[in-house]
Amino acid sequence: MKDLHIPFYLRLRDKLAGDIERSVLQHHAKLPSERELSKTYDLNRVTVRQALMQLESEGLIYRLIRRGWYVSPPRLFYDPSKNISFMDNVRAQGHVPETIILSKSELAASVWTNRTMGIELGAPVHLLRRCRTIDGRAVLVEHIHVNATLCPGLLDLPLDCSLTALLREHYGIRISRTRVNMYPAPLNGDQAAELNVVAGAPGLFLTRTSYDQNDQVVEFDQEFWRHDIIEIALDVLNNAADSE
Amino acid sequence: MKDLHIPFYLRLRDKLAGDIERSVLQHHAKLPSERELSKTYDLNRVTVRQALMQLESEGLIYRLIRRGWYVSPPRLFYDPSKNISFMDNVRAQGHVPETIILSKSELAASVWTNRTMGIELGAPVHLLRRCRTIDGRAVLVEHIHVNATLCPGLLDLPLDCSLTALLREHYGIRISRTRVNMYPAPLNGDQAAELNVVAGAPGLFLTRTSYDQNDQVVEFDQEFWRHDIIEIALDVLNNAADSE
DNA sequence: CCGTAATTATGGTGTAGACCAGTATCCCTT
DNA sequence: AAGGGATACTGGTCTACACCATAATTACGG
Incomplete structure (x- = not known):
């Protein structure tokens, strides 16, 4: 039997990845702040960061230290x-x-x-x-x-x-x-x-x-x-x- | 002025990396459990995991899902x-x-x-x-x-x-x-x-x-x-x- | 009007605790 | 001795909160 439960952080990842793919978010566009994402998706900030770091490791977003998260341009x-x-x-x-x-x-x-x-x-x-x-x-x-x-x-x-x-x-x-x-x-x-x-x-x-x-x-x-x-x-x- | 403060998770990283480099820990050797590391170094388990994931991303250790962390062999x-x-x-x-x-x-x-x-x-x-x-x-x-x-x-x-x-x-x-x-x-x-x-x-x-x-x-x-x-x-x- | 100081917001780091789903072990039954 | 089931343990996920250093913004004073 397969495990059908998808963790919250991966769901948020998918949502944001979709927005990026569909160009709702443009290259170098700034994402909402962690606390804001936390509020709009009703998740803890730690969980939000887990999703963001996932996207970072996929190369879809990057961060400017202490400034925020941004959409990556093509490689x-x-x-x-x-x-x-x-x-x-x-x-x-x-x-x-x-x-x-x-x-x-x-x-x-x-x-x-x-x-x-x-x-x-x-x-x-x-x-x-x-x-x-x-x-x-x-x-x-x-x-x-x-x-x-x-x-x-x-x-x-x-x-x-x-x-x-x-x-x-x-x-x-x-x-x-x-x-x-x-x-x-x-x-x-x-x-x-x-x-x-x-x-x-x-x-x-x-x-x-x-x-x-x-x-x-x-x-x-x-x-x-x-x-x-x-x-x-x-x-x-x-x-x-x-x-x- | 440089920031001399080193976060706990990086200090634990350095300690473990040193043990691996000096071959205190052999290839494929199992590290202590997260809770055990948490106790011996008096750190929260989240912080311990941060150090472990850092070492993982450096290729120094790998994990077997729900079983533990192990020392990586050479590439x-x-x-x-x-x-x-x-x-x-x-x-x-x-x-x-x-x-x-x-x-x-x-x-x-x-x-x-x-x-x-x-x-x-x-x-x-x-x-x-x-x-x-x-x-x-x-x-x-x-x-x-x-x-x-x-x-x-x-x-x-x-x-x-x-x-x-x-x-x-x-x-x-x-x-x-x-x-x-x-x-x-x-x-x-x-x-x-x-x-x-x-x-x-x-x-x-x-x-x-x-x-x-x-x-x-x-x-x-x-x-x-x-x-x-x-x-x-x-x-x-x-x-x-x-x-x- | 400009430069600076104070304020606010942001991400970075850390604690304490909780529950779940698999893994490993041991002990009991057959 | 072998099999099976209870149990302890592990990492995986998540919450709620806190404090810090720095970036961005605002307010203020010259």
Whole structure:
């Protein structure tokens, strides 16, 4: 026998999801306050929040911390197998991208840097932290580590565009291959603050390890995305002998 | 001035995360019950659950519905750009995969099927629902739609292995390219039940659209993954003219 | 008219308690 | 020894309330 009872928080979820689908609520529209929803649907505020957080995890709504809940716009497509820059990709889909430099510094390679990048302990490393926005909304923060021995003075160049282009044009470094890793993970402390979300909000963690012609790690990039911003999409061409 | 106050639920999170990292708690080990944690750390059960759900969303722990919370094992690597079958991929990483047929049926193409697969309305479509496990634990359910006109009788063949192999060997169909899409999304109702998780638990939604030599959609696969199971990893080779 | 201070409203965090629906266990009966 | 039923326990859902920090708004004073 099936359980036909649907919890209140899922019913409210369905109601609101329906309103969004039928465009009763437009993109970036503000939802009523939690207390107001609580009153109109005669539910406890805790239950209302359960429904809202459900919708958030589905990517249908997002929140501005201590300000309210808003309807999410459609996702941005991202193809990790292609080397299209963030700026170009966003523009190609009809939106306005922006890059904000949060901080830049040079530090000595730690044990961790040695492990992930193969840079000898104490050697100089550039650390660049940037925030990217789409249509004025912060969608990701990134921490970029660059082997400073290969590109001294990099941080004095204009850093609000493609780093790969800078490396190629100013230092003759060509990225031959890039390793991309990603998995869903919540945004914590610092990243959450930059993105104006509550600590622990769902996110997508993506790393990019770029190797040069000599198979040396030039750049190690950690990207913390809001989870509801992107949809990963790639085309796979099938070679002769494969199984699935 | 920074806010130095750390909420109780995050402190408990940190404590438990530390225990897991230092292997005080082993993989698949059961955590104390919510009420017990509530008592030992002198916190309300709601607050304890907040910490547990935080750890769940980070992929550090998972839950068996109404049974308890357990420590997650490491993630499985998955390269969407390669055509390695689930079975091979799991085995290659030292685990035991299994495929369970949930249901199989033939139905007439709906409007939705027409849109996504380009099959004319009313034409026959095979629908296969499977569940995949790793070391005995259900990790994903998949709904596979196959253009039945191209492969009559497919459902009478053994379906617990690679479909692509069946299509090639029995029908001479070769998949020339596959479109892979994915984004984080919670598991709802049916999928959640199959995976023994609570409705709304975090997940990863992945679709695979396979085209044959004539660029016709042969197979449309929807996969609902537990979010903590996989890490997507792929290598990108850089061509001559790219930006980032 | 503008800038600032006070007020109000909002979401974020937390407590205490309750009931329900499944799971696991143990004990009793056969 | 095996089966079955009562029972304790677990997580899942929900209420009612409270307090805080910050955002938005209003009121006030120069």
